[in-house]
Amino acid sequence: MQNFNHCILCYGSDFRIIHQKDQWQYLRCLECGLVCIHPKPSPQALMKDYQDYLTAKAEEVATWEMTMKPVVDKSADLIESRTKAGGGRLLDIGCGYGFFLHEMRSRGWQVEGIEISRPGRRYVRNRRDIHVHSEPLEDLSLHENSFDVVTLFYVIEHVLDPLRLLTEVKRILKPDGLVLLRWPHSTPIVRILGPMSRKLDLYHTPYHLYDFSPDTIKKLLLLSGFKEIETRIVGHTRPSKRLGRWASTVFGQLGEILYFLSGGNLLLPGISKTTLAFKASK
Numbered sequence: 001m002q003n004f005n006h007c008i009l010c011y012g013s014d015f016r017i018i019h020q021k022d023q024w025q026y027l028r029c030l031e032c033g034l035v036c037i038h039p040k041p042s043p044q045a046l047m048k049d050y051q052d053y054l055t056a057k058a059e060e061v062a063t064w065e066m067t068m069k070p071v072v073d074k075s076a077d078l079i080e081s082r083t084k085a086g087g088g089r090l091l092d093i094g095c096g097y098g099f100f101l102h103e104m105r106s107r108g109w110q111v112e113g114i115e116i117s118r119p120g121r122r123y124v125r126n127r128r129d130i131h132v133h134s135e136p137l138e139d140l141s142l143h144e145n146s147f148d149v150v151t152l153f154y155v156i157e158h159v160l161d162p163l164r165l166l167t168e169v170k171r172i173l174k175p176d177g178l179v180l181l182r183w184p185h186s187t188p189i190v191r192i193l194g195p196m197s198r199k200l201d202l203y204h205t206p207y208h209l210y211d212f213s214p215d216t217i218k219k220l221l222l223l224s225g226f227k228e229i230e231t232r233i234v235g236h237t238r239p240s241k242r243l244g245r246w247a248s249t250v251f252g253q254l255g256e257i258l259y260f261l262s263g264g265n266l267l268l269p270g271i272s273k274t275t276l277a278f279k280a281s282k
C-alpha cells in the first residue's frame, strides 16, 4: 500500500496492512516499523469517547487498582532510583483513578494529574484529594521548566499527535527532567499469530492509534528532544481473572527474567514496556 500519507517518524510512505476491523486498518511502516491506524479518528470523536472511557463502578476500580499495583510500585521505585532524593514535582498524564499519583504522594512527591475521563477525574478529586486537570496537556499552557518528572501510563498509543505531546512534555520538564512512558507492545504478537490475532483485537480498535516498539519509541523521543532513552520491562499487571493472571504472571516474569539475564539486551516482544528518557538541553 502506498502514499496514503507519510509515517510520522521516518516520512516513509510504504506500508503493509497488518490488522483490520470494520473501517479501520492498522498499517506497519516498512521503513521504521511504526504501526498506525488508518484512517485516523477525528479529535472530536476521540474526546467524546474518552469522556466516559473509565468506569465509575467502585468494584471495578478496586480490581483495576489490584491489577496495576505491581506496576505502580516498581515504576515508583524506578523513578526514585533515577532522581534526586526527597521527591519533587510530578505530573501524571492520563492519571486514571490516580493510583500512581497516590503512591508518589505517599513517598513525599508533589503530584498532579491530567484525566479526560470524568469518572476518573471525579475519583481522583473526591477520593484522593489530588489536583487533576480536565484538558489535554497541549491546551493547558503549564509553565515551562516546572516538573521534575512526567509519567504516561498507557497513554502514548492513544494520542493523535504523540510528537506534539512529547515536545510539550519536554517544555514543561525542568532541565534533566525525566519522562516515563509505559506502553503496550502488541505488534509482535499480531505478526506471529497472523489472522488468528484478529479476534483478540490487541489494538482495541480504534482506541490504539499507534503501536510502538523499543526502536520506534526511541525515535519518537529523540525527535521530541529527549536523551538517554532506555526501554525496560518493569513489572507486570496482575489481572483478576485466573487465566489472565496466569498468563500475565508467566509471560511477565519470563520477560523480567530474560531482561535481567541478558543484561538488559533482550526485550521479550508482546508485553508492555517502560521507557525512561531525560530532557536534552537543546
Ligand SMILES: [Zn+2]
Residues within 6 Å of the ligand: 007, 008, 009, 010, 011, 012, 029, 030, 031, 032, 033, 034
Ligand atoms: Zn516509518
